[in-house]
Structure formats: structure tokens, C-alpha cells
Amino acid sequence: MHNIAEDHLPLKPRRHLALLLLAEEPTYGIALMERLEARSGGRIRLNAGSLYRMIGGLVDDGLVEPLEEVAAGVGAPRKHYGVTHLGRSVLRAEARRQADLLELARGLDLAGEVE
Amino acid sequence: MKRTPWFFRLLLRLFPAGHRRRFGEEMEAALRHRLEEGGRGPLGWIGSWSWAASDLVRHALGMWLARGRDGMRNGLGSVWSEGWGLDLRFVGRSLRRQPGYALTAVLVLAGAVAVNAGVASFVRGTLLAEAPYPDADRVVLAWGSNPRDGQLRDVVSGPNYLDLRRATGSLESLAAVHVGSAVLTRDGRPVVRDGLRVTPDFFSVLRVEPHLGRFFGAAERSSRGPASLVVSFEFWRDELGADPGVLGRRLVVDGEPRTVVGVLPESFHFLRSASLWLPLPDDLLAADARTRIHYHLVGRLRSGANPGEATRELSGVMAEIAGEHPEVRGWGILVERVQEASVLGVRSVLWSLVAAMGVVLLVALVNLVTLFRIRTLGRTGELRLRQALGAPAARVARVLGMEGAVLTGVGSALGLAATPWVLGLIRGRVPEWVYVPESALRVPVLEAVLDPWVAGAMIGTVLLAGLVLAGPALLDAVRVRTSLHPSGGWASSRGAAGTRWLVVAELALATVLCVGAGLTARSADHLLSTDVGLEPEGLLAVWVGDVGDRDATDRTAYYRRVVEAVEELPEVRSAAFIDYLPFLGEDDFAGIDILDARRERDRELREEWRRVGEGLLETAGMRILQGRPFDSDDFRGAPRSAVVNESFARKHFDDGEAVGAFLTVHGEPYEEVEVVGVVADLRTLGPGASAPPVLYVPQQGGPRGSQGLLVRTEEGREMALAARVQDAVWSVDPSQPMAGMAPMSTMVDAWVAVPRAIRLLVMGVAAFALVLAAVGVFGVVGYAVRQRTTEFGVRVALGASPERLRRSVVLEAVPWVGLGVGSGALLGVLAARAADALLYGVRPWDPWALAGALVTMVGVALLAVWLPAQQASRVDPARVIRPE
Structure with missing residues (x-):
């Protein structure tokens, strides 16, 4: 486990989006899967294997942690995942990295259409 | 909650155990979610299933690969995960350096696998094969049997058959078969064909279905019934042009026009293959005298009944018949499974082959272990160096294990590739038809092909046995660090002592086979030179009229x-x-x-x-x-x-x-x-x-x-x-018509085909064992000589003559060779006593067979000692003493 946020950079797009969504609101696996699909405009479609390989990786890296079980309205209790302190630092670091890149691109007049 | 389909539960097991423990349930839930979501119509179903499955497989594999990479990167993976390629290259290099060793090991193994797989397939194909009828183990032959008069398996008369047929306690049905020939007249020329006359229930006894048309029915039970004819598939294909409209065609058989009503399925045979099948009507059977015996009886046991019960029941019927007809007194019925009767004639050959094969396999394995051990001992220095440079013991053992695996793999593959050839060789030596002992019946020896199960079992046995036997050698290699350099020679090296015992065992086993080969050769010679009562050479026999x-x-x-x-x-x-x-x-x-x-x-x-x-x-x-x-x-x-x-x-x-x-x-x-x-x-x-x-x-x-x-x-x-x-x-x-024209010598030979086959096969097997034993002796003595190169060099420098060195090497080996060959000869005689029934006109301690085996074995062993001894006497003192 690397405790320095920069060691986790750059974040892969699906990892990045998943971290952002979990930072927005802790949630359980299936819901995360659906939100990833919705927020990426259908570009990030995960299935059980890929979803939990990613979640496992995030947990192992210490960016995400399972929360106390939260009872959903009906059915079995679902395990929710939330972003750790390290996870938030990594998100910030990634945002800074991308902001720097954006700055550079703007200086070269290559970011016009990004607005 | 719905259950996850078993297929996906299986796929989930591909993931590492820790991952499954943490996320297993959630993954199942996510999986079900995706499957339900996608499952609209067959196309949607296929799409969602294949997506989920490929996703699982891909990521499970990905996790394992990543884990391996991490292990290597972090150096946590221990010896097992690193350096495989390096070690494999090392194994390849070291085998190339000693091509003689690699070639010998591979050939020994290939030979053992080929010969064993061939024999095992043959035995499985003949001795253990199912006859081509449904529930074949319920199909039985019922012989007329009069043991007091020495007639164990004989045919039965028509009227007796009709009475026996009424006994239905242990048999579902009983049919009569007359084995003979039939004369087919085509274009005015009479041609003799194999022909079987069978009662209409024959086909239901064997539960065979026609390829075309029908078999005989109730109408054919009377000789006033229709003149019907059933033909074999081969006859229909080759002589009637596979005519689909053959039914109803008329052929003249035994001078009478008969109508073809059915065609048998392909390659159907019972007792023999026959082209023409004619009905055997009841009135014809009843008209015969009780003592005119002609018919083989074939029946189907009721489920749960055994041949012993049927024998008792039918013999009881015969005793009742004898009450009214004293001329059949003394006759009983012997019921045997058709399968057993068919292999009676070759059973002894097959089992003696199996026994010989077992010994060969043992010799081959002992041989491999000996070679492997010698090689390991010979590499003591190198292995010690590797350990001194920091290679863990496990890594050293792995290199040795890999070497063994490479040799075993190549040897087994070559062996299996050669198996069909061995099978052909065996098949060529075993007669196609053999007589059922004590009967007038000839039955075909079933065909055997290389059986994948046998092949698998073969490789498994070789690997397992190799592992068990090579274990000590591996352990030795690992312990090299603590052991002393094996100096001194044939008599003083601890490691070499073990291999010496292996060679003694190998020599003993090979001697057993040689004694066996000598005895079978002698008894076959006896059989072949026995006076059969006429002069078969120059005599032509033919059926006429x-x-x-x-x-x-x-x-x-x-x-x-x-x-x-x-x-x-x-x-x-x-x-x-x-x-x-x-x-x-x-x-x-x-x-x-x-x-x-x-x-x-x-x-x-x-x-x-x-x-x-x-x-x-x-x-x-x-x-x-x-x-x-x-x-x-x-x-x-x-x-x-x-x-x-x-x-x-x-x-x-x-x-x-x-x-x-x-x-x-x-x-x-x-x-x-x-x-x-x-x-x-x-x-x-x-x-x-x-x-x-x-x-x-x-x-x-x-x-x-x-x-x-x-x-x-x-x-x-x-x-x-x-x-x-x-x-x-x-x-x-x-x-x-005329039929079966043949030299009398071939008819006589048919009776000695089985002993002749045993002789050839056992001698071939013994020759193979002999070569193996020689390789073992050569390897061990050669190793001992190499170990003592320095000593020999010193002795030469001090004036020892080459003659003297040679003699000392040979003399040191003599007691071991003597021990191996002597104990083998003793074991051979004991084994021959146990298999006395296979010998003819020879006693188990036949001096000629024993002497032949001993001389051959000692001769070959001494030759194998002599070659390295020769090498010892040529040592150049200047070259070997310099490093000291």
C-alpha cells in the first residue's frame, strides 16, 4: 500500500470516475455499477468480475473502504463503500495533475473545445 | 432470492480464494443483476450470459497473472515462481552436454511405454472387451458335456435341444446353431460359403436388429414354412452390390431357391462370420436321433441368473431325458458366458504377457532410477557449487525434477506414438482365430486398438512410479551439501552402493524373464516337433461334393x-x-x-x-x-x-x-x-x-x-x-462344389499358433529386458570407473598394467552380477512352477533353459562391465594427476 497520494497517479478513467462517485455518496456495488454506466454515458459498463476486481483493487490500495452495513429498504443488507482519507487526497492530487495539464494545453491553445 | 446459475458459480471459483471470501456474495448479486437485466429473448439471454462469463474468466485470469507479477517483483514468490525459463534452459543445456544419458533415458522409457501400452490395449481389447451384443454378459453357450468320456465342450442333438429349450428357470431363451457351409449356385457354378443354420429365436437371444428387412419368425419354425434367407452385411455389400431392393430377391442355396428376407448389421459375427443364414426348423431338429449331435446352443440368461444355475438346471433336464433314453446317459450341459468361452484359447497367452509386461515395466523403472541416480551422483560437484552460490535446496531439486519431467514427457510421447506399431506386431503374432479348448469351435480373437484410457493410465503409472522411485535420488541431491564427496570406488561410495542394489534387482528381474523365455521357447519347440500322427508336409486337403x-x-x-x-x-x-x-x-x-x-x-x-x-x-x-x-x-x-x-x-x-x-x-x-x-x-x-x-x-x-x-x-x-x-x-x-482347399500343414499349424505366439512374444519381451539390464550395469560400472579415474591414474603411474586394472574392475562387479543373476534364476524357476500349466514337455527347472538364460545374462552383464573396464585401463596418468 502506498500512502503517498502521488504514487497512485495517474488514475485510470474508470477508477477515477468510481472514486468520484463514491466521494459524492457512499454506495453499494450494484448501484455503483449503474451510476458508472449512467455518468459515463454508457461508456463504462462493468460486469461482476470487472466491478469487483476494481473495487478490490481500490480497497487494497487503501483508497476505498467498506462501511458499516447499511440496511436497504428491502432484501438483504448491502455493503456500502466509501472513499478513505487517502482516497480523497488521491482525487485531489489527480484533479491538480489534470488542472496542470489543462493549463498547459490552454497555453498552447489546445483546450478551446474543452470548456 | 434467486440462485446464481451453477455455471457461474463454477466460474467464480476461478478467482483467488481471498477475493472470493471478500466479494463472493456481492459478485453473485451483481451477476444476477446483470443477467436479469439483459435476459429478454434468446438473443438477449445469449448476450448477457456470454458477456458475464467472459468478464469473469478474463478478470480471474488477470488477477492471477497480476499476482504472479507482483510476487516476482517483490521477491516474495520464493523459488517456485522465479527463474523457470532459466532453469529450463539450464536443463536443456546439461542434457545436450550428455546426449548419451538423455537418449538412453528417453529410449528406455519410450520402449517401456510402447510395449506396455500395446500389451495393455491388446488385453483390454480381447480379454476384457465386451462382445458386440447388448447385455453381452447374459449371452451364454450351452455345451453338451460328458467329462467322464473326456468331452467337456461338445454339441447337442436336435431332440435334446427341443427338450432343453423348455427349461426356462434361468434362461430367457435358448437357440440352436448349426455351423457349416452352404452351397450357393450363381451363374451355374457352385460356390461354397460359410453358412449358419439357426432357430428363429437366435436373433432375439443376441438382441441384434436387422440392417434391412427382418429375421426369421414363427413361420420358419416349420420346414413347410417359407424358404427364407438372411445374408450378412458384407455379402450384401460385396456380392449383391448393396442393392437396397434386395429383399425378395431369390438365391439358389443348397440347390433350393430361397428368398432374401433380411440383411444383418455390419461386421456382425457369432462364433464365426458367415455369409448365409438359413432357418433351422423344429421338425428337422425333432427328426434326428438323440445321439446324432450337431448343434451349438446359445442362450440368454434371465437377469440375475448365473451360468452355474443354468448348468444345474439344464443338466437336470438331461438327466430326465436319460431316464427315457439311456443312450444319452452321462451327458450333462455346461453353460458358459460366450465372452469367457471366446477367450479361453488365448487367456493363458494374454495373462503370461501381462505378467511379463509387469516385469519389464519394473525393470525399465529400476533402470531409469539407476540412471537418474548415477547422473545425480555424477553431478555432485556442480550441485554443491549451485548451493554454495546460494541456490536454495528446493531450487536444486526443481532443476532435477524438471530434467526428469522433460525426459519422461519426451519418452512417454515417443512411446505412445510407437504403440500402434507394437500393437500391430502383437496382432500379427497372435492367430486371428483360436480353438476353444476341448471343443471343436473356432472363435475370432477380437481386434484391439490403442485405447485412450490405457494410454492415460500408462502415463500416469510411469509418472507416479517414477516419482516414487526417483524420490530418494532427489533427496540425495538436496542433501548433497552435507554429504562428503563420494571418493573411492565401486565398494566405498555410499551413493553408489544404492545404485548397485538397484542393478542387482534389475539383473534379477531380467533373469526371471530370460528363464521364462527359455522355458517357453523349449516347450514351444517340443510342441512344434511333436508327432501329430500323420505327415502334414506334402499333403493337400479339400472338401469335395x-x-x-x-x-x-x-x-x-x-x-x-x-x-x-x-x-x-x-x-x-x-x-x-x-x-x-x-x-x-x-x-x-x-x-x-x-x-x-x-x-x-x-x-x-x-x-x-x-x-x-x-x-x-x-x-x-x-x-x-x-x-x-x-x-x-x-x-x-x-x-x-x-x-x-x-x-x-x-x-x-x-x-x-x-x-x-x-x-x-x-x-x-x-x-x-x-x-x-x-x-x-x-x-x-x-x-x-x-x-x-x-x-x-x-x-x-x-x-x-x-x-x-x-x-x-x-x-x-x-x-x-x-x-x-x-x-x-x-x-x-x-x-x-469344392471348399477350403489348404495344405494340411497349415491346418496343423492352427493348433500350435497360440504356443508359437507365446514363444515369440515372451522372447521379444525378454530381449528388451536384457537390453535394459545391460544398460543399467553399464551405467553403474561406468560411473564407478569415472569416480575412480584418479585412483586408476595413480595406479598406472605406479606401474600397474592395463590388464590388471581391467581385471580389478571386472572382479569387483562379479559378485554383484552373480547375486543378481543367481537370485533371478531362482525366482524364474519359482515363477515357472507357478505357471506350470503353460509349459509343455519341459520341467520348470529344465537345465537347457536355465543354462541358456544364465549364460546369456552373465555374458551380457560381463560385456556391460567390460566396456567401462576397458576405459579404466586407458586412463592417462599425466592428465588425471595434474589437478591433484
Whole structure:
């Protein structure tokens, strides 16, 4: 486990989006899967294997942690995942990295259409 | 909650255990979610399933790969995950450096695998194969059996069959089969074909379904029923042009037009393959005498019944019949599974082969372990260096293990590739047809092909045995660090001592096989040189005639003219008829009275008899032991003379003094005939079996409708004469058929084919074991010599002669060779005593066989010692002493 946020950079797009969504609101696996699909405009479609390989990786890296079980309205209790302190630092670091890149691109007049 | 489909639960197991523990349930939930979401219609279903499955497989594999990469990167993966490629390259290099070792190991293993897989496949294909009928283990043969008269497996008469058929306690059904031939007339020419006459229930007993049409039914139970005919698939394909409209076609069989009603399935055979199948009606069966036995019986056991019960039940019926018909007294029924009866003739060969194979496999494995151990010992220095440089013991063992695996893999693959060839070799040596012992029945030896199960089992055995046996060598290698450098020689090295014992074991096992080979060779020689009672060389035999419908005078005249026509050929020395040809396993029994001095019945017997034409005994080359042969007067006027064979004379007369006795044959025109001579026994059941008693009488009155003709010519010219004999027979009457023309020597050979096959196979196997043992001895002695190179160098420098060095190496090996060969010879004799039944005319301690085996083994072992000894004597002292 690397405790320095920069060691986790750059974040892969699906990892990045998943971290952002979990930072927005802790949630359980299936819901995360659906939100990833919705927020990426259908570009990030995960299935059980890929979803939990990613979640496992995030947990192992210490960016995400399972929360106390939260009872959903009906059915079995679902395990929710939330972003750790390290996870938030990594998100910030990634945002800074991308902001720097954006700055550079703007200086070269290559970011016009990004607005 | 719905369950996850088992297929996906299985796929989930591909993930590492820790991952499954943490996320297993959630993954199942997510999976179900995706499956439900996508599952609209078959296309959606297929899409969602294949997506989920590929996703699982891909990421499970990905996790394992990543784990391996991490392990290597972090150095946590221990010796097992690193350096595989490096080690493999190392193994390849070191094997290339010693190609002799690699080649020997691979060839030894390939040979052992090929030979064993071949034999195992053959045994599985013959001894253990299922007959091609449904529930084949319920199909049985019911033999007429009269053990007291030495007739264990005989045929049954028609009326007896009809009574036996009513016994239904242990049998579902019982059919009668008449094995013989049928004459097919095509384009005016008679052709003899194998033909079976069967009762209509025959096909239901075997539960066989027709390829076309139907089989016989109730209508064919009577001889007034339709004249039907069933043909074999092969006959239909090859001779009727596979005509789909064959049903209803008429063929002339035995002079009668018959309608084809059905075609058998492909390659169907029962007891033998026959082209023409004719119905055997009940009234024909009932019309026969109780003592005229013709029919093989085949039945189907009720489920749960066994042959023993059926034997008791049917023998009980026979006892009841004997109450009313005393002439069948003494006859019971022996019921055997058809499968068992079919392999009786080859069972001994097969089991002796299996035993020999087991020993060869053992020799090969011991050999490999010896080689492996020697190589490991020889690499002590190198292995120690590797450990000193920091290679963990496990890594060293892995290199050795990999080497073993590479050699085993290549050897097994080569061996399996060669297996079909070995199988062909075995098949070529084992006869296609063998006689069921004590019966007149020939059955085919089933075909065997390389069986994947056998191949798998073979490789498994080799690997497992190799692992168990190579274990000690691996351990030794790992312990090298703590052991001393094995200096000193053949007598003092601890590691080498172990290999010496292995070689002793190997020599002993190979000697066992050599003794076995010597004994089988000697007993086969005995069998092959046994006097069979006639001179088979230069004798041609052929079946002639189908004149059963003519009157007796016509028949006699026909046969006489045939003999005259054949004898006119310049190459023919003589020709004569006999009612049944010998060595075809046929028998014909008659009730015989032996008369006392007042010419009244003294004893009543039932023995085989043959009616012979004039000159038969001379043409066949049968030896007269007492009295005289028939002369031409014996064939004129009323019958008055007979000749008996040696067994007959010994069995029924004090001191075998049969000449001068008077006999009467029941129901035949041979009344009060005098025994004028005794001939040597014809060993018609093979040279190893005892000859049945036989009565010979001159052929008079009405001969049979077809007979055997023996033609005496020059040795080796029999078949050259065949076409001209055929022309001569047809010059008398072109409508008469001929069949089965063959040299008598091949008919006799059929009976020795099995012992001949055993001899060849066991000798081949023993030769292989001999080579293996020699390789083992050579390897061990060679290693010892290499270890002592320095010592030899010093000795040469101090003035020892090469002769002396050679002698010392050889002498040190002699006690070990002696121990191995001696104990092997002892074991061989013990094994031979256990397998006494396979020997003929040889005792287990036969001095010639033993001496042959000992001389061969010692000779080969000493040669294997001599070669390295030679090397020892050529050591250059300057070169070996310099490093010291």
C-alpha cells in the first residue's frame, strides 16, 4: 500500500470516475455499477468480475473502504463503500495533475473545445 | 432470492480464494443483476450470459497473472515462481552436454511405454472387451458335456435341444446353431460359403436388429414354412452390390431357391462370420436321433441368473431325458458366458504377457532410477557449487525434477506414438482365430486398438512410479551439501552402493524373464516337433461334393471317379477320401459294442469313428503300430475289418492288445468287424492335447454327401497343385462344389499358433529386458570407473598394467552380477512352477533353459562391465594427476 497520494497517479478513467462517485455518496456495488454506466454515458459498463476486481483493487490500495452495513429498504443488507482519507487526497492530487495539464494545453491553445 | 446459475458459480471459483471470501456474495448479486437485466429473448439471454462469463474468466485470469507479477517483483514468490525459463534452459543445456544419458533415458522409457501400452490395449481389447451384443454378459453357450468320456465342450442333438429349450428357470431363451457351409449356385457354378443354420429365436437371444428387412419368425419354425434367407452385411455389400431392393430377391442355396428376407448389421459375427443364414426348423431338429449331435446352443440368461444355475438346471433336464433314453446317459450341459468361452484359447497367452509386461515395466523403472541416480551422483560437484552460490535446496531439486519431467514427457510421447506399431506386431503374432479348448469351435480373437484410457493410465503409472522411485535420488541431491564427496570406488561410495542394489534387482528381474523365455521357447519347440500322427508336409486337403441327394451307388461311383481323376495328375502320388478331415476340430461319434469270444456284446462304448476310403492311411502317412493297414480286399464285399488308434486300444483293451478283437457299430452296416491294426494317434486337438480314441472303418455302402479328400504330393508343392486338382474334380462333374482347399500343414499349424505366439512374444519381451539390464550395469560400472579415474591414474603411474586394472574392475562387479543373476534364476524357476500349466514337455527347472538364460545374462552383464573396464585401463596418468 502506498500512502503517498502521488504514487497512485495517474488514475485510470474508470477508477477515477468510481472514486468520484463514491466521494459524492457512499454506495453499494450494484448501484455503483449503474451510476458508472449512467455518468459515463454508457461508456463504462462493468460486469461482476470487472466491478469487483476494481473495487478490490481500490480497497487494497487503501483508497476505498467498506462501511458499516447499511440496511436497504428491502432484501438483504448491502455493503456500502466509501472513499478513505487517502482516497480523497488521491482525487485531489489527480484533479491538480489534470488542472496542470489543462493549463498547459490552454497555453498552447489546445483546450478551446474543452470548456 | 434467486440462485446464481451453477455455471457461474463454477466460474467464480476461478478467482483467488481471498477475493472470493471478500466479494463472493456481492459478485453473485451483481451477476444476477446483470443477467436479469439483459435476459429478454434468446438473443438477449445469449448476450448477457456470454458477456458475464467472459468478464469473469478474463478478470480471474488477470488477477492471477497480476499476482504472479507482483510476487516476482517483490521477491516474495520464493523459488517456485522465479527463474523457470532459466532453469529450463539450464536443463536443456546439461542434457545436450550428455546426449548419451538423455537418449538412453528417453529410449528406455519410450520402449517401456510402447510395449506396455500395446500389451495393455491388446488385453483390454480381447480379454476384457465386451462382445458386440447388448447385455453381452447374459449371452451364454450351452455345451453338451460328458467329462467322464473326456468331452467337456461338445454339441447337442436336435431332440435334446427341443427338450432343453423348455427349461426356462434361468434362461430367457435358448437357440440352436448349426455351423457349416452352404452351397450357393450363381451363374451355374457352385460356390461354397460359410453358412449358419439357426432357430428363429437366435436373433432375439443376441438382441441384434436387422440392417434391412427382418429375421426369421414363427413361420420358419416349420420346414413347410417359407424358404427364407438372411445374408450378412458384407455379402450384401460385396456380392449383391448393396442393392437396397434386395429383399425378395431369390438365391439358389443348397440347390433350393430361397428368398432374401433380411440383411444383418455390419461386421456382425457369432462364433464365426458367415455369409448365409438359413432357418433351422423344429421338425428337422425333432427328426434326428438323440445321439446324432450337431448343434451349438446359445442362450440368454434371465437377469440375475448365473451360468452355474443354468448348468444345474439344464443338466437336470438331461438327466430326465436319460431316464427315457439311456443312450444319452452321462451327458450333462455346461453353460458358459460366450465372452469367457471366446477367450479361453488365448487367456493363458494374454495373462503370461501381462505378467511379463509387469516385469519389464519394473525393470525399465529400476533402470531409469539407476540412471537418474548415477547422473545425480555424477553431478555432485556442480550441485554443491549451485548451493554454495546460494541456490536454495528446493531450487536444486526443481532443476532435477524438471530434467526428469522433460525426459519422461519426451519418452512417454515417443512411446505412445510407437504403440500402434507394437500393437500391430502383437496382432500379427497372435492367430486371428483360436480353438476353444476341448471343443471343436473356432472363435475370432477380437481386434484391439490403442485405447485412450490405457494410454492415460500408462502415463500416469510411469509418472507416479517414477516419482516414487526417483524420490530418494532427489533427496540425495538436496542433501548433497552435507554429504562428503563420494571418493573411492565401486565398494566405498555410499551413493553408489544404492545404485548397485538397484542393478542387482534389475539383473534379477531380467533373469526371471530370460528363464521364462527359455522355458517357453523349449516347450514351444517340443510342441512344434511333436508327432501329430500323420505327415502334414506334402499333403493337400479339400472338401469335395454335394451329392447327398444321390443314391449310395451313385455317390460311391462319384467319389471313386474323383480319386481316379486326381491320381492321374503326374505330381500326385496318391489320393483318398475320409468322411471328416482331421485337424478341423470336427468330430463324429458312434455307439460301438465290443464283442466277446462268443461274438456277443461284452461292452458298449461311445467313441469317435471315421469312414475312410481306400489308401487313406497310406496317403495321410499314418503309422501302423500293430497288425496291418487296410488292404484292397477290405473295401470289397461285406465290411469285415477295422483299425483303431493307440488311444482306443489303450483305453478299451488290456495292454492295448486290440488286434483280433471284434466290434459292432450301432445302426450301421459294420457288424462283427475284426480289428486288424492299430495306428498312431492323430493329435487332432493340437499336439499339446491328448488324442481322442478313434475307430477307422473302410468306407462302404453310402458315403456322406460331401467328404474330405487328401492328396499326397511333393513337400511344398501343395498349393501349386491346387488349380489342377480343382480341374480334375470338375472334370468328373462340373456342378460339384469344392471348399477350403489348404495344405494340411497349415491346418496343423492352427493348433500350435497360440504356443508359437507365446514363444515369440515372451522372447521379444525378454530381449528388451536384457537390453535394459545391460544398460543399467553399464551405467553403474561406468560411473564407478569415472569416480575412480584418479585412483586408476595413480595406479598406472605406479606401474600397474592395463590388464590388471581391467581385471580389478571386472572382479569387483562379479559378485554383484552373480547375486543378481543367481537370485533371478531362482525366482524364474519359482515363477515357472507357478505357471506350470503353460509349459509343455519341459520341467520348470529344465537345465537347457536355465543354462541358456544364465549364460546369456552373465555374458551380457560381463560385456556391460567390460566396456567401462576397458576405459579404466586407458586412463592417462599425466592428465588425471595434474589437478591433484
